[in-house]
Amino acid sequence: MALMTVSGLGKRFGEQWVFRNLEFELSRGEVLCVVGSNGSGKSTLLRILAGLLSPNHGTLVRPSVLGYSALDLALWPQLTALEHMDLAAALRGVSYSSEGQLAHVGLEDVAGKPVGQFSTGMRARLKLALATQHLPEVLLLDEPSASLDQEGRDVVVRTIEEVQERGAVIIATNDAADRRLATHELELG
Amino acid sequence: MNSSWGRQVRAIVGKELRTELRSKHGLFTAGLFGFLTVIAMVFASYAEKPSPSVAAGMLCVALVFSAVVTLPRTMIVEDEQGTFEVLQLLAEPSAAYFGKALTNCVQMVFASFVLGGVFIAMVEIPVARPVVFVLGLLTLALALAGGTSFCGALVIGATNRWMLAGVVALPLLVPVVFLGVIALRSGLGVGFESAGSESLVALAGYALVTLAAGPQLIALVWRND
Numbered sequence: 126m127a128l129m130t131v132s133g134l135g136k137r138f139g140e141q142w143v144f145r146n147l148e149f150e151l152s153r154g155e156v157l158c159v160v161g162s163n164g165s166g167k168s169t170l171l172r173i174l175a176g177l178l179s180p181n182h183g184t185l186v187r188p189s190v191l192g193y194s195a196l197d198l199a200l201w202p203q204l205t206a207l208e209h210m211d212l213a214a215a216l217r218g219v220s221y222s223s224e225g226q227l228a229h230v231g232l233e234d235v236a237g238k239p240v241g242q243f244s245t246g247m248r249a250r251l252k253l254a255l256a257t258q259h260l261p262e263v264l265l266l267d268e269p270s271a272s273l274d275q276e277g278r279d280v281v282v283r284t285i286e287e288v289q290e291r292g293a294v295i296i297a298t299n300d301a302a303d304r305r306l307a308t309h310e311l312e313l314g
Numbered sequence: 315m316n317s318s319w320g321r322q323v324r325a326i327v328g329k330e331l332r333t334e335l336r337s338k339h340g341l342f343t344a345g346l347f348g349f350l351t352v353i354a355m356v357f358a359s360y361a362e363k364p365s366p367s368v369a370a371g372m373l374c375v376a377l378v379f380s381a382v383v384t385l386p387r388t389m390i391v392e393d394e395q396g397t398f399e400v401l402q403l404l405a406e407p408s409a410a411y412f413g414k415a416l417t418n419c420v421q422m423v424f425a426s427f428v429l430g431g432v433f434i435a436m437v438e439i440p441v442a443r444p445v446v447f448v449l450g451l452l453t454l455a456l457a458l459a460g461g462t463s464f465c466g467a468l469v470i471g472a473t474n475r476w477m478l479a480g481v482v483a484l485p486l487l488v489p490v491v492f493l494g495v496i497a498l499r500s501g502l503g504v505g506f507e508s509a510g511s512e513s514l515v516a517l518a519g520y521a522l523v524t525l526a527a528g529p530q531l532i533a534l535v536w537r538n539d
Contacts, residue, residue: 177402193403199396203336204329215325216404218318239336 127152128188128263128293129174135182136169143169144313145182151263151293156285158307159297165314167297168195171265174295192261192288194252196268202241206232206251209240210258219259230254230280245272253284262292270300278302322405326413330388331420340384340421348380348429356436366439366502373433374454374494378487380425381458386479388414389466393475407536408529411467415525418459426455439502446510447501453517454494460524461486467528470535486524493517 127150135145143166151157159167172178174185175193200209210223227233230250240248249272256264269281285294285306296303304310334340355364355372364372392398401410430451434441441447462479465486469478493513500510 175403177399197396198399200400201329201333201397202395203333208329208332212325212329213404215328216322218321 127186129295130186131174131183132185133183134170134173134180134185136166136173136178137181147183147311149309149311151295153291153293154289155308156289156294156296156306158304158310159295159313160299160304160310161313167313168197168267170313171195171267171295171297174263175265188262188292190259190261192256192259192264194249194256194264194266194269196249196271198252200240200243200248200251203239205237205239206243206254207236209251209255213255213258217259221258226254226258227251230284231276246274246277249273250277250280253281257284257288260291261288264288264292264294265297266294267297268300269296269298270303282306319406319409322409323413323416326405326410327416327420330414330417334417334421340387344380344384344421344425345428347383348376348425349432351376351379352429352433352436356433359437363439364437366442366504367499369433369437369439370498370502370504371495373430373498374491376429376433377422377426377451377454377458377494378491380429381422381455381462382480382483382487384425385418385422385459385462386466386469386476386483388418389463389470390475390479393470398470402536407532411463411528411532412525414466415459415463415528418463419456422455422459423452426451441501442503443501443507443510446507446514447498449514450494450497450501450510450517453514453521454490454497456521457490457494457517457524458487460521460528461490464524464528464531467532467535470532490517490520493520 129151131147131149134147136143149157159170161167169178173180174187175191204212206227207223210221210226214221223236224233227236230253232247232250232254235247240251243251270278273281288294298304355376392401462483465479465483468482469475472478493516496513497510497517499505500507
C-alpha cells in the first residue's frame with residue numbers, strides 16, 4: 126500500500142507554472158530523489174508535500190506523521206538545541222529521549238548552547254533531529270547534505286536508512302552521493 | 315478545549331516568554347518608550363498639575379504607544395526570521411495565535427501597571443475610584459494586546475509588515491483609545507462611575523472579540539501561497 130500518492134499535481138506562481146501534472150506513488154522502503162536544475166521546483170514540491178504550500182492543481186494523499194527538513198528552514202536563535210527538541214515534543218505531543226536524539230546527530234555536547242551560535246552544519250543536524258523526533262512515516266529532505274562535513278553526511282545517510290526501514294524518504298538534491306541512496310528518481314524541469 | 319490544543323498553547327507561551335526574557339526586545343522597547351512618554355508628559359505639566367481628564371488621556375497615549383511599537387512583533391518576528399514555517403509544521407494555527415496573544419496580554423498587563431503606577435506617582439493625582447482605575451488599566455491592556463495581536467496576524471506575509479501594522483492599527487485601536495480614556499477618567503473621579511463601568515465592559519468585550527477572531531484570521535494566512 127502506498128504511503129503517499131501524488132496525482133496531477135501542479136503549482137504556479139502568478140501565471141508561470143513551476144511544474145504540472147506530477148504523478149507518483151511512494152511505498153515503504155523507497156527513497157525517491159527529486160532532481161533538476163535550479164528553479165525547476167524541487168524545493169517547492171517538497172514544501173507542498175510538507176503542507177507548507179497549497180498546490181494549484183491535483184491531489185495529494187500523505188501520511189499524518191511526516192518529517193521535513195530544509196536548508197532554508199530557520200530556527201529560533203535564542204533557544205538552545207535542547208529547548209528546540211522540548212518545544213517540538215510538546216507541540217507534537219510525543220515523548221522522546223533528548224540526549225539520545227541529540228547524540229544521534231552528534232549534538233549532545235552543544236545541547237545547551239543557543240542555536241544563534243550554531244554553524245550552518247550544526248543547524249542542519251538539529252533540523253534533522255527535529256524532523257525525525259516523532260518517527261515519521263515519510264521524511265522529506267531538501268538538500269540534506271549541503272553545508273555538512275563527512276561526519277554530518279554519515280548522520281544523514283544513517284537517518285535515511287533508519288527511516289527507510291519503517292517508511293519512505295523523499296530527497297530534493299543534485300548531490301551525487303545523495304542520489305546513490307535513491308531507489309527511484311524524479312526529474313523536474 | 316482539548317488537551318493537545320491546550321498543551322500547544324502552553325508550549326508557545328513558554329517559548330515566547332523564554333525568547334522575550336533572553337532578547338528583552340519587547341520589555342526594553344515598551345518600557346523605554348512608555349517611560350519616556352510618561353516622563354515627557356510629567357515635565358510638560360510640571361508647572362501646573364494636569365486635570366484628571368487630561369491625565370487619563372496622557373496615560374492612555376503612553377500605553378497605546380508602547381503597545382503599538384512592541385506587541386505586533388511577536389507575530390511579525392516569526393515571519394521576518396523565517397521561523398513561521400517551523401510553527402506551521404509543528405502547531406495548530408489557533409494554538410500558535412492564542413499562545414502569542416496570551417504572551418502579549420501578560421506583557422501588556424505588566425507594562426500597564428508599571429507605567430500606570432509610575433505616572434500616578436509622578437503627577438500626584440489622587441485615584442478617586444481605585445477599583446475602576448485598576449480594572450481600567452487591566453481591560454485597556456487586554457484590549458490593546460488583543461488588537462495589536464490581531465494587527466500582527468493580519469500583516470504576516472506582507473512586504474512592508476511594520477508600516478502596514480501601523481496603518482491597520484489606527485482604525486482598530488481608535489475605539490480602544492476612546493473607551494480607555496473614559497475608563498481611566500472615571501477611575502480618576504471624572505464623570506459618572508456607571509460610564510466607567512460601561513467602558514470597562516466594552517474594553518473586555520473588545521479584547522474577547524479580537525482574541526476570538528484572531529484564530530480565524532491566522533488560519534487564512536497560515537499557508538504562504
